[in-house]
Amino acid sequence: MSDHSHTAPPSDPELRIKALESLLAEKQLIDPAAVDAIIETYETKIGPRNGARVVARAWVDPEYKARLLADATKAIAELGFTGVQGEDMLVIENTDEVHNVVVCTLCSCYPWPTLGLPPVWYKAAPYRARVVSDPRGVLLEFGTRISDDVEVRVWDSNAELRYLVLPQRPAGTEGWTETQLAELVSRDSMIGTTVVPPPAQGAAS
Amino acid sequence: MPVVTKDFVPVLVATGGSTRAHKAVAPRFRAGDHVLVRTMNPEHHTRLPRYVRGKRGIVEQDHGVFVFPDTAAHAQGEKPQHVYSVRFTARELWGSQAPERDTLRLDLWDDYLDLVV
């Protein structure tokens, strides 16, 4: 395909984006107020607290969990989380037999409506290169040890399906409310690099 | 070209842009099929990573019909086709030293696969 050649860009990305944005705004091809609103939405309004609510709901409500596993896009939408980079969702459940972990080796595909924008480590070469061929070693870097009799299942989201891990509910949370449970659910547990540990003694409840 | 306005941002964010194609396209495979990932050497855009080319897997699930990126990236049409979740054992991909139980799943379009009879 065409080999795009152009003058070498200046090393300063700040200058480059300022130049690009000012030209696009002058040509009225972007609305700077819309750009601001987009930034604000993903910086402050959408994040892994969304996914934690999905997980907590699934932990307390078996019928919701069944819907979530059957049609994740629809069940997640019940909680109001839809849209960009979450249009076609799948929820993959960790069990005593299977531990799931998600990556996008080719770029950075990630379920934005439930987890927000991905962290740098997820998008960078070390994780993307290594988790497909040495997932157990990668998980150890996150402090997660998976027993040999459990299958580690890596999901490389190379198409437009987006994956959310449903971590196992930890022991010691019997009778907890959905809100309390959601507070336990970390972003990394929904990517699959960690599990949700049992709460510290005397916590919540 | 339409310009996204501030008022439209919440609609854009909440709607997104699925590449699912609502077209009746016959699948080439079904769950349970043994498949061989095609060997290819594309200079065009593809979503078929090198580490799985020429490997054998099993179709676990048919996700339905989606736009095909290999053509859509080059203004060559959407060529909608089925996408399948295909399971590979870690040993198939990485050799006999890989943990016996571990597996990997990739989402692969019809055009990336051939049936192993």
Add this chain to the structure above:
Amino acid sequence: MNGVHDLGGMHGFGAINPEPNEPVFHHDWERRVFGIMIATFGGGHYNVDQFRHAIERMGAVEYLSGSYYEHWLSSLETLLTERGVITQAELDARRAQLARETP
């Protein structure tokens, strides 16, 4: 394409080093890149496959030495000039002007 972005299974990249409690954006310019990408994508200037392929066309050394949002910035510059939305001459002139104005 068999670009260096096709990282699965490669060795030599070292530790993952997750940053605890990292912010969504590390620099203001990253925010602008993100916002402009979504705005121009929403405006229909390119599809997601074209966006990704433009990143893949960066060149191996540039790709590996660039940060994530530098990839996005490169893709935006490539796609918008290729489509004639802006010209390279306009971009160069504006950069030069801003560089002169920057203390």
